[in-house]
Amino acid sequence: MNLLVTGGAGFIGSNYVHHVLREHPEDSVVVFDLLTYAGNLENLAGCEGDPRFRFEKGDIADAEIVDRLVKECDAVVHFAAESHVDRSISDPASFVRTNVLGTQVLLDAARKHGGKRFHHVSTDEVFGSLAPDDAPFCETTPYDPRSPYSASKAGSDHLVRAYFHTYDLPVTISNCSNNYGPYHFPEKLIPLAITNLLEGKNIPVYGDGKQVRDWLHVEDHCRAIDLVLRKGRVGETYCVGGNGERENIWITKTLLDIMGLSEDRIGYVTDRLGHDRRYAIDYSKIKSELGWEPSVTLETGLRQTVEWYRTHEDWWKKLKLTSKV
Numbered sequence: 001m002n003l004l005v006t007g008g009a010g011f012i013g014s015n016y017v018h019h020v021l022r023e024h025p026e027d028s029v030v031v032f033d034l035l036t037y038a039g040n041l042e043n044l045a046g047c048e049g050d051p052r053f054r055f056e057k058g059d060i061a062d063a064e065i066v067d068r069l070v071k072e073c074d075a076v077v078h079f080a081a082e083s084h085v086d087r088s089i090s091d092p093a094s095f096v097r098t099n100v101l102g103t104q105v106l107l108d109a110a111r112k113h114g115g116k117r118f119h120h121v122s123t124d125e126v127f128g129s130l131a132p133d134d135a136p137f138c139e140t141t142p143y144d145p146r147s148p149y150s151a152s153k154a155g156s157d158h159l160v161r162a163y164f165h166t167y168d169l170p171v172t173i174s175n176c177s178n179n180y181g182p183y184h185f186p187e188k189l190i191p192l193a194i195t196n197l198l199e200g201k202n203i204p205v206y207g208d209g210k211q212v213r214d215w216l217h218v219e220d221h222c223r224a225i226d227l228v229l230r231k232g233r234v235g236e237t238y239c240v241g242g243n244g245e246r247e248n249i250w251i252t253k254t255l256l257d258i259m260g261l262s263e264d265r266i267g268y269v270t271d272r273l274g275h276d277r278r279y280a281i282d283y284s285k286i287k288s289e290l291g292w293e294p295s296v297t298l299e300t301g302l303r304q305t306v307e308w309y310r311t312h313e314d315w316w317k318k319l320k321l322t323s324k325v
Contacts, residue, residue: 009044010038030069033055033080063108070112089274124177127279172237177215191309205269208249215298225240244298
């Protein structure tokens with residue numbers, strides 16, 4: 001296939017591009033990315049010399065360039081999104097423009113050019129927040145977004161389903177739990193914690209640190225996306241979890257232990273506005289239908305991630321300097 005990967009210079013998108021070029025030698029990839037603060041061509045190091053790879057800079061809300069690129073491809077894998085909750089609280093408009101309008105522009109182009117295969121990468125945050133004893137999110141969980149970010153992603157999910165039901169566009173959706181791993185922009189919990197510790201700084205922890213997230217290694221996520229694209233049932237949604245449900249404070253203390261540091265490096269800060277308490281994913285559907293399950297345990301993945309940031313200081317130090325994280 002000739003794949004158009006939107007947001008392919010970002011964290012998950014770039015890992016997916018590496019996965020495709022490694023696992024599918026018959027495929028080609030066009031990465032389409034605006035290169036905002038979280039998009040980085042260095043994430044695609046090693047791809048530039050591959051004749052199956054091409055990069056195009058642009059905005060997914062720009063209908064003219066989207067039309068040209070979608071016309072050339074066999075399938076769209078849509079990662080491009082504004083994704084940081086804190087930024088959505090301070091600037092909701094940019095999230096609505098990119099995540100909702102941008103998705104609609106892509107869907108229109110996919111429909112116009114013969115009904116291109118369209119996979120939409122979404123988040124478990126569209127489902128809201130869970131109490132400690134609630135069952136994990138699954139494909140039938142009602143939507144209940146709590147932040148401008150999750151509301152904009154919920155809107156894009158609804159648009160994708162609407163194009164399937166209204167226009168018979170061949171779509172799939174995946175809703176994933178929190179990702180971590182290589183090329184993760186150092187504003188999210190795990191990369192921020194690791195890089196702060198490497199710089200001799202403390203780890204900022206919101207509130208009491210007892211917010212629970214299900215952590216999914218990015219390489220496991222990329223395998224899941226690829227399976228859904230190639231073998232998933234059109235019109236279906238697949239929830240992708242990491243079997244790694246832990247409190248944020250557990251993540252923090254585990255990173256300190258891995259790095260041989262004491263708990264006095266924790267700095268508690270005022271909690272985020274409207275902070276969701278718990279996310280968890282039931283991934284039994286993708287396991288039963290497609291045979292996928294996570295292969296990287298959280299403990300192993302965290303050790304690998306710490307080592308990656310230790311050996312890629314040039315990559316993350318520039319990002320922290322320019323973005324003032």
